[in-house]
Amino acid sequence: MIKTLLAIAGYFAVLSLLAVGGGSTVIPDMHRYAVLVQGWLTDRQFGDIYAIARTSPGPSTLIVSLVGLKAAGLPGALVATLAMCTPCSTLAFLVSRGRVMFEGRPWVIAIERGLAPVTLGLIGASACVITRAADHGVIAYGVTAATAAIAAFTRFHPLLVIFAAGALGALGVI
Amino acid sequence: MAGNSSACRDAPLNGPAPPSAARLAAVFLRIAMLSFGGGSLMWSQRVLVERLGWFSDTQFLGAISLCQILPGPNLPNLAIVVGAQYRGWRGAGAALAGVILVPLAILLTAGALYFRFNEVRLVQAVLTGMSAGAAGTAVAAAIKLAQPYPWSVKSAALALMTFVAVAGFEAPLVIVLAVMLPVSIALAWPRRA
Numbered sequence: 001m002i003k004t005l006l007a008i009a010g011y012f013a014v015l016s017l018l019a020v021g022g023g024s025t026v027i028p029d030m031h032r033y034a035v036l037v038q039g040w041l042t043d044r045q046f047g048d049i050y051a052i053a054r055t056s057p058g059p060s061t062l063i064v065s066l067v068g069l070k071a072a073g074l075p076g077a078l079v080a081t082l083a084m085c086t087p088c089s090t091l092a093f094l095v096s097r098g099r100v101m102f103e104g105r106p107w108v109i110a111i112e113r114g115l116a117p118v119t120l121g122l123i124g125a126s127a128c129v130i131t132r133a134a135d136h137g138v139i140a141y142g143v144t145a146a147t148a149a150i151a152a153f154t155r156f157h158p159l160l161v162i163f164a165a166g167a168l169g170a171l172g173v174i
Numbered sequence: 175m176a177g178n179s180s181a182c183r184d185a186p187l188n189g190p191a192p193p194s195a196a197r198l199a200a201v202f203l204r205i206a207m208l209s210f211g212g213g214s215l216m217w218s219q220r221v222l223v224e225r226l227g228w229f230s231d232t233q234f235l236g237a238i239s240l241c242q243i244l245p246g247p248n249l250p251n252l253a254i255v256v257g258a259q260y261r262g263w264r265g266a267g268a269a270l271a272g273v274i275l276v277p278l279a280i281l282l283t284a285g286a287l288y289f290r291f292n293e294v295r296l297v298q299a300v301l302t303g304m305s306a307g308a309a310g311t312a313v314a315a316a317i318k319l320a321q322p323y324p325w326s327v328k329s330a331a332l333a334l335m336t337f338v339a340v341a342g343f344e345a346p347l348v349i350v351l352a353v354m355l356p357v358s359i360a361l362a363w364p365r366r367a
Binding site: 014015016017018019020021022023024025026027028029032036044045047048049050051052053054055056057058059060061062065066069070074077081085087088089091092093095096097099103106107108109110111112113114115116117118120121122123124125126127128129130131133134135136140141143144145146147148149150151152157158159161162163164165166167168169170172173174 | 206207209210211212214236239240241242243244245246247248249250251254255258259263266270273274276277278280281282284285286288289292296299300301302303304305306307308309310311312313314315316317318319320323328329330332333334335336337340341344346347348351354355358359360361362363364
């Protein structure tokens, strides 16, 4: 138990500082570690908790609490959330205090521009990893493609799209 | 820009008195609940700029781009930056608690129910559908971010290499970032005119 909690704390504390460009870029690594390395969750469960986190209020990074919950119960959930929040929040606090000193410097511009393509690659990878975890079968892939098109090119609220897909599931279509 | 941001650091734009820590927590809780299902940036802008007038549009853009450079989720980072600006570390902590605590309690309740009942056939069926749909919204997010980006051959190659390493080879993120970020940042270094 203590060993698991230490593993959770160590892993998410590092992941916190690797979350360049927002929370969704670390989803693939979380999947790799929690499903493939530690075996805390199955592929399907990972897809499911992603859907639960997406349809709950608050930052979707809070999915880490569900990974912790499955791995080590409530203590696991709290340790995972603290570990994921503390390092990046501390950094944000320190940087926001001193930001006037380095605004507009060449290296800041370089970081801002240089992060963009890597972040975009990671967000693409994130979509790909989640789709692979969630979808088993041609119809599920079809539903993902359809919901992607609806969410990207129409003004329907993403929550409605997810719940509609859930209704299709309840009807036994998928 | 520099003048603007130092003003924004020292004093709020319109507010006569800086908001208390409790007020910061309440405001960020409100933003977190409003951005249920996405759109946290849009809601932060509406609440902080349009409704409360704590920031001008330019100041808000500055704060947002800072949060996007910093590692970590954007909304909690914004809470830290805004909270710290008004009330130092107490304000940062209060705003962060506002963003996280209530949503965490809701999510943990949902998660506990899920792990208790995920063998039930109807729960499985609904979640099979919902997770396919949620994956679709992740794909849509990727499309929407990639579409307006001014792609060049260089940036497309960097994004593709990152994508293949992570999604194709399941390489650990630490390694991918250790290789890709220095290259990408070096290539993006502004040239002297």
